Amino acid sequence: MGLSANYGPPTERGDGIKIIRDAMERGVTFFDTAEAYGPFTNERLVGEALAPFRDRAVIATKFGFGIHPDGTRDGLDSRPEHIRQVVDASLARLNVEAIDLLYQHRVDPNVPIEHVAETVKDLIEQGKVKHFGLSEASAATIRRAHAIQPVAAVQSEYSLWTRDIEQNGVLAVCEELGIGFVPFSPLGAGFLTGKIAATTQFDRTDFRNQSPRFTPEARASNQSLVDLLNRMAKTKDATAAQIALAWLLAQKPWIVPIPGTRKIERLDENLGAADIRLAPDDLREIEDAAAKITIQGARLPEAVLKMSER
8 A cells, every 4th residue: 555655655666566576575575555545556566566476475355345447535435236347347447357455445334244245245256356355444344244154364554553453343253253353454554563653744645644553752652662563573583563563473373463664674574573573472562562651642533544444
């Protein structure tokens, strides 16, 4: 997403292709995109970058917004006919014969989830889609969808500073039903890397300018969590970002975080987290210290949160 949208001006096409291919060459095989990123431009970028590696790459994309050809939106739209249109358009932009993992980007309250699951089931039977996923869905919705078409993966925000899924039943239902979980923003939209201070200025098009958790006051208050990560990082000869990712990887073997980056050095840093082992004592230390920290600010703007956990 960050190569094309939401974090300031999009990356130059050549640079975007290079970082995706650099990731592939380093052993990354799972790539996450959506028609909404750009919109449309990120799918084209991912499709072009991964064309030489299609036999080894797993591509996830998403439907769920009403997006016009000019990029303007009409809110959510998961009507069956719209899902089919989006899938055909995504297949063309990605230049693939089948979408490996198709997520509903956000649950549409106007379309029963059973109708959505039935539509994706049909697309799977047609060979256009391989697996079905949900994003930011509630435990009850996941269960209802899974009864119609098995859900392969659920994607929601999860990190040391966003742990809602531990209390709202989402993580529990994924474990019960054998569904993989894909945390987005596993580095807290960059904050958990320790590279963002209270005085950091974002580009005017950066979504963090509208995020309650990224006001200067909230950043100053939330710095205590970064301090915790830095303390643990010193004991492991690691970075704060690597500890944040290693913590997620240590939670469950079926959790696959998707950190994004535009820089090769950050790609290598993120991948290094897979080599860090947090012992039970390390995890208890992190947990005990984190429990004493109150995170200030909602994780996303109110209008965006209203589309979550339906």
